[in-house]
Amino acid sequence: MSSTAAPQQNPAPTAAPRVAMLGLGSMNGAILAGLLASSVQPEDVVATTRSTATAQARAQEHGVTVLAEAEDPQANQIAAGQADIIFLGVKPHGIVDLAGSIADSLKPDAVVVSVAAAISVEMLQGALGQGQPVIRSMPNTPLSVGLGVVGLVPGTHASESDTRRVQDLLAACGTVHVIEESQIDALTGISGSGPAYAFYLAEQMAEAGVRLGLDPALAADLAAQTVYGAGKMLVSGDGTADAAALRKAVCSPNGTTERAIDAFDEHGFPAAVAAAVTASATRSAEITDELRNAR
Numbered sequence: 010m011s012s013t014a015a016p017q018q019n020p021a022p023t024a025a026p027r028v029a030m031l032g033l034g035s036m037n038g039a040i041l042a043g044l045l046a047s048s049v050q051p052e053d054v055v056a057t058t059r060s061t062a063t064a065q066a067r068a069q070e071h072g073v074t075v076l077a078e079a080e081d082p083q084a085n086q087i088a089a090g091q092a093d094i095i096f097l098g099v100k101p102h103g104i105v106d107l108a109g110s111i112a113d114s115l116k117p118d119a120v121v122v123s124v125a126a127a128i129s130v131e132m133l134q135g136a137l138g139q140g141q142p143v144i145r146s147m148p149n150t151p152l153s154v155g156l157g158v159v160g161l162v163p164g165t166h167a168s169e170s171d172t173r174r175v176q177d178l179l180a181a182c183g184t185v186h187v188i189e190e191s192q193i194d195a196l197t198g199i200s201g202s203g204p205a206y207a208f209y210l211a212e213q214m215a216e217a218g219v220r221l222g223l224d225p226a227l228a229a230d231l232a233a234q235t236v237y238g239a240g241k242m243l244v245s246g247d248g249t250a251d252a253a254a255l256r257k258a259v260c261s262p263n264g265t266t267e268r269a270i271d272a273f274d275e276h277g278f279p280a281a282v283a284a285a286v287t288a289s290a291t292r293s294a295e296i297t298d299e300l301r302n303a304r
């Protein structure tokens with residue numbers, strides 16, 4: 010396995026496997042929305058939640074079967090047992106117990122994909138049956154609109170074809186990188202947590218606009234469309250877009266943007282971004298240690 014395989018983006022869809030989404034909150038919900046908009050049919054999906062209220066709301070939202078563990082304690086085993094690819098999408102502290110609880114229900118060749126931050130391949134493999142293919146992933150919520158990024162770390166028992174099946178499924182709604190596990194905390198700091206940084210930037214730009222006298226709806230739209238347009242420029246064309254060059258093209262000498270970038274630098278923007286990415290990556294490693302020590 011190379012440390013970073015060439016990213017795959019939106020290839021022709023292949024025949025869809027049966028999919029189980031165990032937990033259907035922000036992240037698995039985003040993956041499901043992306044899959045349903047691309048290559049997966051609703052009848053090929055069974056999802057679970059803990060509560061009945063969430064199950065009903067998500068079933069209505071996505072048009073798939075959603076079983077509530079509160080109503081049927083076997084909900085996760087039932088959903089997982091029918092599936093070829095199972096996404097574990099509960100909070101990190103619940104992932105290992107969830108994996109252990111479905112171990113005896115899985116088809117031997119089913120691939121279990123954890124979307125949880127901080128849960129290592131070793132923890133996942135320890136909870137599942139001997140030889141069960143496992144992939145640790147770090148997705149992000151823009152998968153819901155076909156523009157996500159996912160890091161995949163194949164476990165010891167995941168063959169190239171298992172990894173390819175998951176890659177093909179997710180590549181229909183984002184860019185997929187196969188990476189070494191040593192890189193996943195850093196990837197989490199950029200692309201896993203990163204959508205929140207972009208939303209935070211948009212929030213702050215809009216708030217600043219309101220303070221300058223703009224109507225809040227106008228300020229929010231200006232910020233949102235600017236982040237969207239700039240993002241599209243970054244990934245458009247032949248893939249050689251250079252963020253620094255694009256930034257410099259907006260800056261007229263002694264103009265408005267140059268003054269703004271100087272203000273960013275004076276207020277420590279590069280250091281703040283570096284600190285944020287590092288804090289996310291560090292927290293990921295810290296949660297791994299906390300959960301390993303708690304077991």
Ligand SMILES: NC(=O)c1ccc[n+]([C@@H]2O[C@H](COP(=O)([O-])OP(=O)(O)OC[C@H]3O[C@@H](n4cnc5c(N)ncnc54)[C@H](OP(=O)(O)O)[C@@H]3O)[C@@H](O)[C@H]2O)c1
Nearest residue numbers: 032033034035036058059060063098099100101124125126
């Ligand atoms: N949010 C992100 O942007 C993001 C990005 C990358 C990775 N992740 C990872 O994704 C995982 C989920 O995070 P999230 O933000 O999606 O959390 P969330 O919105 O709180 O969703 C958690 C889901 O798990 C369900 N659940 C809890 N216990 C369950 C059980 N025993 N059986 C079945 N379903 C159960 C919850 O159902 P109820 O609502 O009924 O309780 C809910 O649908 C985490 O491990 C996180 O590290 C998140």
